[in-house]
Amino acid sequence: MVKEKITLKNETGLHARPASELAKLAGSFTSTIKLHVNGKTVDAKSILGIMSAGIKYNTEIEIECDGEDEEKALSEIIKGFENNFGEEQK
Amino acid sequence: MLKGKGISSGIGFGNIVVLKKVERKIEKKTIENEQVADELERLHKALNQVIHETEIQMKNLSGTEADIMQAYLMIMQDPSLISETENAIKNSKYNAEYAVEVGFNSVIQIFENMDDAYMASRSRDILDIKDRVLGKLLNEETIDLTNLNLNTIIVTTELTTSETAKLDFKNVSGIITEVGGENSHTSIMARTHTIPAITKVEDATKIFKDGESVAINGTSGEIYVNPTEEEKQKLLDLEKQLEEEKTELEKYKNTESMTKDGTKVKLYANIGLPADAEIAVNNTAEGVGLLRSEFLYMDSDTMPSEESQFEAYKQVAEIMKDKEAIIRTLDIGGDKELKYLKLEKEANPFLGYRAIRLCLDNPTIFKTQLRAILRASAFGKLAIMFPMISSVEELRSAKQVLEECKQELDNENILYDKDIQVGIMIEIPSAALIADKLAKECDFFSIGTNDLIQYTVAVERGNEKISKLYTKYHPAVIKLIKQAIDGAHSANIICGMCGEAAGDPTFIPLLVGLGLDEFSMNANNILRARKTINNLDKEACVKLSEEILQMASAEEVEKRLKQ
CATH class of the missing domain: 3.50.30.10 (Phosphohistidine domain)
Structure with missing residues (x-):
């Protein structure tokens, strides 16, 4: 199992579109992927789970990946967060 | 009637x-063990039908709408939603219809109880999907x-x-x-x-x-x-x-926008959505004088991304081809609110935190839009217009942000029109009064009469009790219009107008007399305006305007213009 903490830098929060991108990305790995946020744990492969976590700007998120492709999953997801899932690239 | x-x-x-929406009744039935497989199959068949339909619909959509549909698709395939619903069939032994109620409602509830208004409103999306799935399960006929x-x-x-x-x-x-x-x-x-x-x-x-x-x-x-x-x-x-x-007006599709004695003007269209550009072209508009960019922000549940804005502006650029299209940057605040941008209630919103003031204060929002416009400028002839400019400092700050965006695009090797024209709305009396100074620092003006009137005579547009005082015929308003036009011409830049007054046949002769260069109006009024202009004589209009400028009351002005 690998995990890492990041902070959401998307000013509009993790709304429908980036949430669906994240769920899509997470779904492409075989590992189980969880997000620990605001004291809750949600499944990163579930758009509803992600949206229900109410992740806002500057929220700290711990990403936890467990499975065969955990290393790759973690780095790809962090990369996704870093470029705001294609939104407002700067 | x-x-x-x-x-x-x-x-x-x-x-x-x-x-x-059909009013339907969902029956709660308990099923036998051997029916579980059938009910699961019915559930998945209904879900797949809705997914399939959504995928087809998505082909005709782009930008924000496509993003929403994409999220719908993900929700319909969401593992937690599916397992909730399947469990209602497998464990609780409910029929598929009731299982959908149970499964979807549990998710809807989570969203409804969230303190974030945006997220709470997402429960409606899931409700929408639930309705469609139930419609399929019940074999309801849809039109x-x-x-x-x-x-x-x-x-x-x-x-x-x-x-x-x-x-x-x-x-x-x-x-x-x-x-x-x-x-x-x-x-x-x-x-x-x-x-x-x-x-x-x-x-x-x-x-x-x-x-x-x-x-x-x-x-x-x-x-x-x-x-x-x-x-x-x-x-x-x-x-x-x-x-x-x-x-009768059709014949003005082929005439030039010119007075009898040969003074040419430009007839542009005001549009609210990219697709409106088609209407502008059909009505022989010579350009778009005002694209209100608010539609992108009002129609969306989140701040629109650079990409979705780029697509929209590009669409306008491509429809207008070599004709100019002026995009007004975000004019929000005042009476126009955005649900995802929490703005404090103000005692005087029209004198408050709105338009360029808000944008200069929120560079991320502003830059996202400017980058999108710049990128789209590579596909046609776009121009940028800042609303609510009241001082030279604001114009300079806005241009500074624009420069930063150009720099960024240069660094990223992204193409844009390096000569993109930058103009301002003249809709605040202070701007009209220093028009000659502002004109030295931008490429064009466009007078926004609707706001200019309200700020000049101190009459709120929507207030019925004082609506009689709200008039474009007020001599002070006309003086400010003259000052804006003269200011523009002193620096050899163009002065347009995109308020409702620009399309009014009774007002056009005065505007021609004052020297207005560009008239931007609802596209459906363009041919009528061209007819008016074709029948005018510039010299007579100048005389008329001189006469009007001597008048003391709105009543006199109105009477003379409607003569």
């Missing part, structure tokens, strides 16, 4: 088709919008994007909705396809019955149910008259 608000002109006769009878008048709460995408336009002779404004999807689509449309008809889906014969007047907003012969005749006469006027 019923009355609503006409949003797309024309006369329509036809028979009602009401699109409304096939792709195949309607001739002369159908659609009655609905509001046409959704997905409904609009499949609508069989050639058989629709009118649209009546309960809600929606002039820039709603319904109205823009109706105008694009020249289908008469009326909105704000309360309880329309309850009042009208399928098959009922109605006649509608999309200009006045009047609706006649089972019209009498007399009423029909009256409308037919009106239709004929409108047709004749239209034919």
